[in-house]
Amino acid sequence: MGDAFAAPDAGWVRVSPRLALARRIVVLPLVLVVVAAVIVALALAVAPWAAALAGLVGLLVAVWAWWLIGRQVAAVGYAERGDDLLVTRGIMFRELVVVPFGRMQLVDVRAGPLDRRFGIARLQLHTAAATTDASVPGLPAAEAQRLRDHLAALGEARSAGL
Amino acid sequence: MTEASPAPGADLSSRPRRTHPLTPVAEVGDKLPGILVAVFVLGRDLPGGIVVRLGLALLVAVVGAGIGWLIWWRRSFWFDADGDLRIASGVLTRNERRVQSSRLQSVEVSRPFLARLVGLAEVKPEVAGGENAHVRIAYLSEPAAVALRAELLARSAGVRGTGSAAVEAPERVLVRVPARDLAVSTLLNENLILGALVGVATIVVAVVSGQSASLVGILLAGGIPGVGLVNGFLAYYDFSVAESPDGLRLRSGLLSTRAQTVPPGRVQAVRVAQPLLWRRSGWYRVSLNVAGSNRREGENSGVVLLPVAPYPVVRQLLSRVLPGVDIDAVDLVPAPRSARFRAPWQQPRLACGLDDEVFVSRGGRVVRRVDIVPHARTQSVRVTQGPWQRWLGLASVHVDSTPGPVKPAARQRAAVDARAVAEAQVVHAAAARLGFRPERWARSNRPATETP
Numbered sequence: 001m002g003d004a005f006a007a008p009d010a011g012w013v014r015v016s017p018r019l020a021l022a023r024r025i026v027v028l029p030l031v032l033v034v035v036a037a038v039i040v041a042l043a044l045a046v047a048p049w050a051a052a053l054a055g056l057v058g059l060l061v062a063v064w065a066w067w068l069i070g071r072q073v074a075a076v077g078y079a080e081r082g083d084d085l086l087v088t089r090g091i092m093f094r095e096l097v098v099v100p101f102g103r104m105q106l107v108d109v110r111a112g113p114l115d116r117r118f119g120i121a122r123l124q125l126h127t128a129a130a131t132t133d134a135s136v137p138g139l140p141a142a143e144a145q146r147l148r149d150h151l152a153a154l155g156e157a158r159s160a161g162l
Numbered sequence: 163m164t165e166a167s168p169a170p171g172a173d174l175s176s177r178p179r180r181t182h183p184l185t186p187v188a189e190v191g192d193k194l195p196g197i198l199v200a201v202f203v204l205g206r207d208l209p210g211g212i213v214v215r216l217g218l219a220l221l222v223a224v225v226g227a228g229i230g231w232l233i234w235w236r237r238s239f240w241f242d243a244d245g246d247l248r249i250a251s252g253v254l255t256r257n258e259r260r261v262q263s264s265r266l267q268s269v270e271v272s273r274p275f276l277a278r279l280v281g282l283a284e285v286k287p288e289v290a291g292g293e294n295a296h297v298r299i300a301y302l303s304e305p306a307a308v309a310l311r312a313e314l315l316a317r318s319a320g321v322r323g324t325g326s327a328a329v330e331a332p333e334r335v336l337v338r339v340p341a342r343d344l345a346v347s348t349l350l351n352e353n354l355i356l357g358a359l360v361g362v363a364t365i366v367v368a369v370v371s372g373q374s375a376s377l378v379g380i381l382l383a384g385g386i387p388g389v390g391l392v393n394g395f396l397a398y399y400d401f402s403v404a405e406s407p408d409g410l411r412l413r414s415g416l417l418s419t420r421a422q423t424v425p426p427g428r429v430q431a432v433r434v435a436q437p438l439l440w441r442r443s444g445w446y447r448v449s450l451n452v453a454g455s456n457r458r459e460g461e462n463s464g465v466v467l468l469p470v471a472p473y474p475v476v477r478q479l480l481s482r483v484l485p486g487v488d489i490d491a492v493d494l495v496p497a498p499r500s501a502r503f504r505a506p507w508q509q510p511r512l513a514c515g516l517d518d519e520v521f522v523s524r525g526g527r528v529v530r531r532v533d534i535v536p537h538a539r540t541q542s543v544r545v546t547q548g549p550w551q552r553w554l555g556l557a558s559v560h561v562d563s564t565p566g567p568v569k570p571a572a573r574q575r576a577a578v579d580a581r582a583v584a585e586a587q588v589v590h591a592a593a594a595r596l597g598f599r600p601e602r603w604a605r606s607n608r609p610a611t612e613t614p
């Protein structure tokens with residue numbers, strides 16, 4: 001079983017690439033505003049070449065953020081097995097969660113305004129443990145709802161109390 | 163009391179009851195020192211002498227008691243047709259809460275110091291789930307509180323109310339913690355020793371430098387851990403663990419006393435810990451995760467099963483809490499040597515293992531600890547890996563338990579094994595859930611001998 005984060009037999013189901021777009025829309029303007037402020041400040045206080053350098057660094061940061069978000073979203077995946085749901089995420093800090101259906105206390109679907117605009121939603125599984133960090137962001141809205149109802153039914157059927 | 167005429171055949175406890183009439187007095191009495199201080203400090207500039215201020219304090223107390231009386235008048239509790247406890251309260255906005263018997267995790271009867279003087283007690287049933295699940299029925303006379311606890315536990319176990327109040331199950335004391343052990347172990351505290359050292363250092367510096375000693379520094383260094391220790395000593399004084407068919411009953415307290423009852427099968431995880439300074443005496447502390455019981459006034463202590471005890475006593479109690487489990491017989495597999503670069507101190511202690519019943523993980527160098535979680539209580543399983551861990555070929559496996567002091571995890575395993583450890587845990591947990599003890603334990607465990 002070599003890799004600790006190997007995909008199960010059925011493989012990972014990846015989430016919608018629209019999640020990457022939604023996250024980029026949130027992050028990039030922030031980066032740009034900060035970079036612009038730094039450029040202006042340096043141009044006025046230091047010298048034009050410092051501002052140009054800052055602009056270059058800012059551009060690199062923006063490109064890196066663009067690329068990183070894409071990779072992060074591509075690293076999110078889930079898989080349904082006979083008795084449990086697997087969720088994985090992260091590149092630097094990798095995580096894999098196994099949530100048995102019999103332990104699910106409730107299943108949430110949440111979608112912010114931007115998520116709704118892009119037709120995606122976040123599915124969140126809750127167990128009696130607060131440390132269970134099983135959420136799947138960026139599911140297509142219809143899929144999120146289908147999965148919620150499906151998982152809730154499975155959870156009901158296998159519920160084993162606490 | 164509004165006589166809600168009970169339906170024929172309904173038992174006594176299904177009629178709405180009020181708490182003890184002295185409740186408002188006891189509630190205000192708790193706050194009286196605070197009121198006095200507030201009036202005297204805030205009312206410094208008021209004209210008139212001490213009489214005016216005393217009068218003001220009295221007025222505040224009387225108004226408070228009046229409001230308290232209204233609240234008391236409008237609060238009642240009863241058992242509904244499903245055997246769940248209902249509590250109706252609220253003066254203007256009415257509020258009705260339901261304590262679902264099948265989800266009862268533990269019951270506590272506590273007697274805060276002032277209430278104890280007048281023979282009152284409060285009952286706190288702990289229910290799993292929900293942030294605001296904290297329920298408190300205060301105050302009742304002591305016999306009424308004990309009867310309510312017995313009734314809650316009996317209904318939770320699936321025994322229907324049989325007309326009169328449920329009889330409290332007989333109990334047998336298993337362990338009593340000697341006051342001497344508690345006192346010595348309380349003083350053998352790293353923080354206290356550190357605080358004392360800092361205090362001495364402060365005095366030495368003050369004397370050498372010729373400046374007046376910084377009293378504040380000394381107070382901060384010694385006082386803060388000191389207050390915690392005194393509180394701990396008062397809270398765990400005369401700690402005893404008793405066994406009854408209702409579950410384990412944990413009693414303790416010098417001024418305020420409390421008795422917690424944890425029904426069988428409600429223990430989610432166990433931690434056995436040994437702080438550095440207890441090693442010589444061979445003492446251990448045992449704490450539990452019990453769902454719903456960790457919201458006590460911000461402190462995240464869960465349930466303390468034993469504040470201090472030698473190993474044979476710990477073993478004896480563990481065999482009650484986790485029947486059929488022999489902790490010493492579980493094979494522990496140590497973490498790989500490469501874990502030294504991630505956890506240089508802990509590495510020699512890091513280990514995990516499992517048997518048919520429980521998952522065990524070991525760790526901690528200064529405070530040695532062993533965490534035990536029954537397979538049947540495993541919530542979810544996680545594998546995590548940071549960049550440094552990946553570089554070393556390590557990963558951690560977390561076995562998630564309900565919130566509490568115990569966070570079982572096999573840290574710094576070889577990455578190639580981590581997934582196998584996690585999957586094995588998932589399989590064991592699934593198997594254990596099938597042979598799961600029912601929520602209403604008395605229904606299956608007590609044979610039909612109780613039928614009338």
